[in-house]
Amino acid sequence: MAAIDPCSEVYPGLNADFQSTQSKTVALTFDDAPDPQNTARTLDDLAAAGLKATFFVNTNNQMNVANDATAQALLKRIASEGHTIGSHTVDHIALDDLSTTRIEYELGGLETTLASLGIATPKLFRPPHGTPFIRADADTPRVASVVRRHAVTVLWTFGGNPTLDWDCDANVQCVLNSYLSWFQSGTSGIPLMHAVKAGTAGALPQLLAAGKAAGVNFVSVDNFVQERYGMSPAAVVSHINSTCPDAGWAAASASSAAASSGNSGPGRRGGPGDPSNPGGPGGAGPGGPGPRGGGGPVLLELTDA
Numbered sequence: 001m002a003a004i005d006p007c008s009e010v011y012p013g014l015n016a017d018f019q020s021t022q023s024k025t026v027a028l029t030f031d032d033a034p035d036p037q038n039t040a041r042t043l044d045d046l047a048a049a050g051l052k053a054t055f056f057v058n059t060n061n062q063m064n065v066a067n068d069a070t071a072q073a074l075l076k077r078i079a080s081e082g083h084t085i086g087s088h089t090v091d092h093i094a095l096d097d098l099s100t101t102r103i104e105y106e107l108g109g110l111e112t113t114l115a116s117l118g119i120a121t122p123k124l125f126r127p128p129h130g131t132p133f134i135r136a137d138a139d140t141p142r143v144a145s146v147v148r149r150h151a152v153t154v155l156w157t158f159g160g161n162p163t164l165d166w167d168c169d170a171n172v173q174c175v176l177n178s179y180l181s182w183f184q185s186g187t188s189g190i191p192l193m194h195a196v197k198a199g200t201a202g203a204l205p206q207l208l209a210a211g212k213a214a215g216v217n218f219v220s221v222d223n224f225v226q227e228r229y230g231m232s233p234a235a236v237v238s239h240i241n242s243t244c245p246d247a248g249w250a251a252a253s254a255s256s257a258a259a260s261s262g263n264s265g266p267g268r269r270g271g272p273g274d275p276s277n278p279g280g281p282g283g284a285g286p287g288g289p290g291p292r293g294g295g296g297p298v299l300l301e302l303t304d305a
C-alpha cells in the first residue's frame, strides 16, 4: 500500500478506523499519567512483561508536574525505561472548547515542561476526550491546524467493550471483562487504557499474558505511523511544517500564542469520568469552555480518553 502524503489530510493521524496490514500487531497506549499511585504500577507491569508502550501524558491533570518532584520522577522513569512519551495536553481540556491561542499553549506548555525534565518533544498526540477528532465537527480543521504542527494525532482502535478501563476504577475484574477477550483474540490495533487506575494496573499482567499467548507482536505507535505514512512521526511533523500549504498560517498562529499564553489559568484537574457531567469539562478552563454537547450516543469521547 502506498504511503499517504500528510499534506493530503486535515491532520496526520491514526484514527479509529485505522487498520494495520500487520496481523497480530498491537501498540499499547496509556493515558493521563502521571498519577501518584498507579503509573508506577503500570510501569512495573510492563517491565515484568518486557514490553514497551506509549504514554500520553499531561503536565497538569492528575498531578502538577512543574511543582511535583514525584510527578517529575515518574515521567523520567517512563522515558528512561524505553517507553514513548506522547502529548495529551497540559490540562486535559477538550480542545474544541478553547481558543486557538490556548490550544497552542496546551501543546507548547507541555513540551516546555517536558524539556525542563530532559524529555524530548513528543511527536505523537492524543486529544483529551478524543475531541474534535474521533468525530469531526466544525472545529476540527482549526484545532488540527495547530496540533499537526506539533505531532501526529493518535486515536484508538479498541477502547473496551462495553466498559472503558477508566470507568472500572479499581475493579480488576471489570477491566478483564472489557479487555481480555480482545487481547486473547490477537486482533491488531491500538487499545486505549489509562496509567492512573488500579483496575488497569491490576489487570495488565493477565491482559499482556493473553496477548503473548495469542502470538501478538507488541510494537510502538511509531510502527503504525511508519506503516501509514512511510516515515517516522518526527518526519511527518517536519514534513507538515516545511511543505504543507498552511504551514505559514499555523506558524503565525503559534507566534501570537507565545505572546499571549499568560491566559493559562489553573485549568481542570482530575479525571473527566464524572458520569454526572458526561459532556466534558464543566467550564473551569480559561477561555470559558462552555458546556459541551452531551446527551448523544454513548461514545468513548464522552468518557475519558
Ligand SMILES: [Zn+2]
Pocket: 031, 032, 088, 092, 128, 129, 304, 305
Ligand atoms: Zn485522557
